[in-house]
Amino acid sequence: MGERGTSHSVTVEVNGEKVSRIVAARQLLVHFLRDTLGLTGTHIGCDTGNCGACSVIVDGKLVKSCMILAPQVDGSTIETVESLAQDGALSPLQESFHEHHGLQCGYCTPGMLMSATYLLRQNPEPTDEEIRRGIRGNVCRCTGYVNIVEAIREASRGQATGRRSAHAAAGEEV
Amino acid sequence: MTITSAPVTGEATKTWSGRAMPRKEDRRLVQGQGSFVDDGGMHGQGYAWFVRSPYGHARIVSIDCEPALSMEGVYTVLTGEEAKAMCEAPFFAIAPPPGSLMQEWPLAVGKVRYQGDAVALVLADSRETARDAAERVVVEYEPLPAVTDGVAAADPTAPLLYDEAGTNVVWHGVFDYGDVDWALENADHVVKLDRLHFHRFSSTPLECNGAVVDFDHGTGVVSVLSNYQMPMFAAMVIGPTIGVPINKFDFVTKDIGGAFGLKIGFFPQIAALALLSKKAGRPAKWTEFRTEHMLTAGHGNERTFVDIEVPVMADGTILGVKARAFDDAGGYLHYEPLGAVIWSQVVPGCYKLKHVRVDYTEVVSNKCPVTPNRGYSRMQHLWMIERIIDVVAHELGLDPVEVRKRNYVQPEDYPYETPNGCIYDSGDLPRSLDIALELAHVDEWRARQRELGTGSGRRIGIGIGSTLDSGTNNFGQSRIINPELPFSGNGEVAIAKLDLFGEINVNLGTTPQGQGHETTASQVAADILGVTPDDVTVSTGFNQANNAYVGFSGTYASQFAVTGLGAVMGAAQKLRHQIVKLAAFALHAEEDEIELVGGAARVRGDEERAIPFIGLANMVYTNNAGLPSELLSECDLNARYVYVPPFEVPDTVAKTGNLTLTYASQVHVCVVEVDEETGEVKILDYAAVDDCGKRINPLVVEGQVHGATGLGIAASLYESLDYDESGQLEEPSFYEYHVATSLDIPNIVCGSIESPSPFTPNGAKGMGEGGGAPLHAVCSAIQDAIGAGGPIVTDSHNHWARVYEMLHRAPGAPRNVEVISRSGGSDTDVKSL
């Protein structure tokens, strides 16, 4: 809207759906996702590529979408946080973040989940050290990372489902 | 829940409070379905961009908006002078003179007082156009000399920020309790420190500030969709300035991406946006960007303590402390000088110090205005106290654990009255410390420390941070700053309602930013109403139209478990009372025979005689003919409750009174390894023991402990906001400001004990701010690594270069510490001191 200057046509597959839009040459991928496509799950936390709130997966690679222009990804396949749950069922990582209280304000969470998704695709059974390295580009200001590391670890072990809930249902303190 | 059978699941008779329940909020947040401020908007909105000063201190000579206004897509530009002309008064001042003479308007008028000060505001049809246009606004400045040091700013020769005030001193007061001169004369030792400096940093929520503001010319209503964390405070401050009564505001918050107190500071931006919208005749949307946030959104209070004297007895009993404090508020007084009194909630820290005198001065300087930041004002003071404890132990050759245990308020002392009349409600500090020492494996690390000896190039240090998280303010303390202020007490509101089909709604005046209010409020309401937490819908965020607010509403200052949940309890109990009354009528039973189970009211022992909530709702809302009018007037199924904590107005002359309702405590133990070659500090082990009374949801509580600990460690080792002499911020983005990552924060091992508060409806204490314990513990550990006779850790921020300097300081260089001992010791009876 109201954008002046050069524009480009961008055609991408986002979360399994093909979309084409004419966008300003200077539009960042993160703004393309949020403003043009209305996929507001991808967030912005900085201007310098340091925080990872905008992390998405482009052609199988983890990308900070604030560091790349929309026209640069023309022809690519993009996965955002909106793709993780299938038919209303949370992914094991999403489930694990919930069970292990790996989020508080939830603002870093979409980016964190995309980094963790990418990490587990590369390395299905990471050590804690590897998990910490895998999410070092994602800043969280709320959790001190403790429960995020735990959530990713437990998801990787396939133990996400039920642990906290079982304790909670039994009335135990975890 | 289905509409036909109202709330039920099989577990409805269980108790939900106290359980480590995963949160209800998570489902939307993990799917990217949260509703954060930039995700929203209003029809026809324009995009706002602030024109900001590149100078720390300058006179505004002229502003030329024409080049911006001539751009296609630009709706309007608002300058500071214009904004002022649209206002009825400057923002309300908390301080009496001279602080009240330091006036602030929505945009800078006449001069700029810090780098990033806003001089104009552009509205355009896209974010990009607004940003381009802001660059085309031509502002001519005449730079002025700046002052960027809090102590120097107090000097009468310093450059003045506000000529009309004639001083940079906002407020000065002496807090004098007991008889510190007598203690200094009679102590066996007096430990003196020249200077301790608590640095400036910000916990930088990951979501920056933002607001969409609409000034409706037809109705006069100002709608504010924002992530502001204390909405009615903003309404009370900006209303009289822009000429809008409270009932013409419509404040709404939704999901908030972290706040930590910092989202109290941006009311001037909201006011400016309201005026911009008024001028342009359309809503104005503003989303702050990170550099703008670093420069202008607010920093934590920076405080310098000088001339510190500590009277100590030979056995390690510390009698008190005397110090002068200079707090640097930055360029404007957004919430200040409240910090000048907030710290006095914790005058003696965790200890039985009886004689305390703090000569306190708050100043303005050419830096970003300060804003409450997690641990607000108390952690600065608590850090000073913890430094003193360690320095005393080191200088007198005592064990820091023993010195703490000797001086702690003991479990049998509660309720403990501090020298200034605050009441510490409950706790067990010695036990907390023992647990923390064990969790951090301190015995093993001490052995390892001895083994390592000298010459390995590495040193191990073990540190302790004991702290208090005082919660539920008595706003009457503001009158110690300014006796004229019409504030005292505190409060929060909840509304519990049975809706048309028997659904249960809870609305609150709070603005959660990750603290899980939707979950804990439903746990509490579920227990009272005989349903499960899933049967209770708690609205997300604040909505002024819900009428669930008092002037104090919001989420700040460690109080939700008391004020928020106290209100939820009250409202749910009121609703329960109505439900029981209606059910007794419907079931032809006595009220005391009715029980609420699984979303229905039934007669105890006769389960067939039952009516589901939908039936009761039907009686009131849609099928009330023939019902007794007294019953209907008593039972509207819409129960509003205001929780008000029991407070008196403090004595503003003696500066005494009960300033806070609860005192959660935390004891942290930190083990570090210091590399002598680089000064790098690595955390080897970290334990935090929390005591916040009764925990409604231990999972949420532990998460808060992790969070506060992470931010404290980050501040102590990585995050600092520094200005050069001209007032340029050296860390204006996340490149320079090293926000701690997953590689910087160690695993944090948590322990807890529960000392219920006798003063709260549920035994809980507010918690979450954490009292800055990691800053205390990390400094203490570095001090331990440096060892006896070495330099004193005098700064709360210790990045590698500073640590390296301390490790390699020339022997014989000044140590900033002096111990004066009375010859022959003292024969004074310590117990009588």
Ligand code: FES
């Ligand atoms: S918003 Fe992309 S890294 Fe911060």
Ligand code: FES
């Ligand atoms: S949960 Fe708030 S930033 Fe990570």
